[in-house]
Amino acid sequence: MYFEIIDKLIAKCLKKLVDWQDNQRIKDIKKCLLMEYSIEDQRRLDRRDARAEGIEIGKRMKIRTEENRWKEEGREIYRISLIMKKVEKDQSLEQIADALESSPKTLEPIYSTVLSAIPDYNDAEKIYDFVKSKRKERA
Numbered sequence: 001m002y003f004e005i006i007d008k009l010i011a012k013c014l015k016k017l018v019d020w021q022d023n024q025r026i027k028d029i030k031k032c033l034l035m036e037y038s039i040e041d042q043r044r045l046d047r048r049d050a051r052a053e054g055i056e057i058g059k060r061m062k063i064r065t066e067e068n069r070w071k072e073e074g075r076e077i078y079r080i081s082l083i084m085k086k087v088e089k090d091q092s093l094e095q096i097a098d099a100l101e102s103s104p105k106t107l108e109p110i111y112s113t114v115l116s117a118i119p120d121y122n123d124a125e126k127i128y129d130f131v132k133s134k135r136k137e138r139a
Contacts, residue, residue: 081124
């Protein structure tokens, strides 16, 4: 009789232990599923944020590119105005190239355009546009 009670208690305890282990396994499985879901969800959010950040960086780069283009254009117009002043002083292409520390080959298209427009060469921007269009024709 004493052994029967002990056997029943042991059986009851084992059943509770098995139930508890099953519950723990179920909880662990739920945690894994929730974690897996949240990881996928987080990845999706990260990709969305990275895409938005990339678009923003792209917009900034385009603005910088535009600013650089305007700066280069301004430098070129300034250089043309310097060449125009030197042509007024009857300097040769070689003298101008030496003064501007540039090669005569680089300055030749601008120089010839300024010479061909001598009576009307007071607008550096017009000369820049003309030289720029000639460069596009060559390319």
